[in-house]
Amino acid sequence: MWGALITIQCMADVSAIRLLLLRSTVLGMFLAMAGDASAAVSSAAAVTWQPAKLVRGSPVLFRVSLPTNVKGLSGKWLGHEVKFFSVPGNKGWYALAGIPVETTAGSYDLELTGTRGAANFQYVKRIRVSPANYPKIAIHVGKQFTEPSPEQLKHIASDKELKQSIFAKETEVRLWEGGFQAPVSAATSDPFGTERVFNGEVKSRHLGLDYAVGPGTPVHAVNRGTVLLARDLYFEGGFVAIDHGQGLMSLYLHLSDFKVHEGDEVSSGQLIALSGGSGRATGPHLHLAVRWQGIYLNPAVLLKLELPESHHVETADQGSH
Numbered sequence: 001m002w003g004a005l006i007t008i009q010c011m012a013d014v015s016a017i018r019l020l021l022l023r024s025t026v027l028g029m030f031l032a033m034a035g036d037a038s039a040a041v042s043s044a045a046a047v048t049w050q051p052a053k054l055v056r057g058s059p060v061l062f063r064v065s066l067p068t069n070v071k072g073l074s075g076k077w078l079g080h081e082v083k084f085f086s087v088p089g090n091k092g093w094y095a096l097a098g099i100p101v102e103t104t105a106g107s108y109d110l111e112l113t114g115t116r117g118a119a120n121f122q123y124v125k126r127i128r129v130s131p132a133n134y135p136k137i138a139i140h141v142g143k144q145f146t147e148p149s150p151e152q153l154k155h156i157a158s159d160k161e162l163k164q165s166i167f168a169k170e171t172e173v174r175l176w177e178g179g180f181q182a183p184v185s186a187a188t189s190d191p192f193g194t195e196r197v198f199n200g201e202v203k204s205r206h207l208g209l210d211y212a213v214g215p216g217t218p219v220h221a222v223n224r225g226t227v228l229l230a231r232d233l234y235f236e237g238g239f240v241a242i243d244h245g246q247g248l249m250s251l252y253l254h255l256s257d258f259k260v261h262e263g264d265e266v267s268s269g270q271l272i273a274l275s276g277g278s279g280r281a282t283g284p285h286l287h288l289a290v291r292w293q294g295i296y297l298n299p300a301v302l303l304k305l306e307l308p309e310s311h312h313v314e315t316a317d318q319g320s321h
């Protein structure tokens, strides 16, 4: 009796152990597969970026080299989702992102998640954001801009609502293609990031790049996109906003005339407006601003990035029309 019982118990134990072994083997194989995929990708992955030295307020172009059988890549960077696109032939995956101007210098993780064959892989790259010093200047503007009347406040509030609604319209697909070009060929007069003191009272930061151009100068789109807004606003004056897709927008301020309509698709370098000195401007000039997922970035850096020459129709993110 004992013997039989022991045998049965043993058999039961053996089955349980076998099951456990089988489970751990399957789990082990799964881990090994995931490990292999990550290890293989990690050893093959190389993350580079432009500009070489990153500072707060700068746009950044990430490039990730990966094995050819990688089918998708996304990333997380400073709390933002980063969308990568592949360029056929050069094994490179690219994404335009940015660093908020309030970011403190330090090291931050770019967390990558991708698909290779049937397995997912993850890869983390630690990236240094160096300190940046932006200049401080005092500027003087008319009282109507620092102490607006109730009527003017109404105008400002409705502008704010309008801007919020257009800024919320972020196109998922990438519309921009190739390098970005300057909207005018002229010298710049005020760089991005300057801290401004209005009449010794109101503080703000210059979140765009000013070009010293007289009124009536032709203004061109910095890249391909869709016109979200082309109208007069209180502070901005004549204002054009272009959506370049994947959260990237370019804004053109103080314009005197529009050459495009809201909803128009524009190509890179297309004439969109004439410059002016409308809105809160100390004189005629063009203010160019670049927004990425709600963050204002330094346009001068964006214009210098060497972007891959790829037509949107050749990439996985097609379907914009």
Ligand SMILES: [Zn+2]
Pocket: 190, 206, 208, 209, 210, 286, 287, 288
């Ligand atoms: Zn400006």
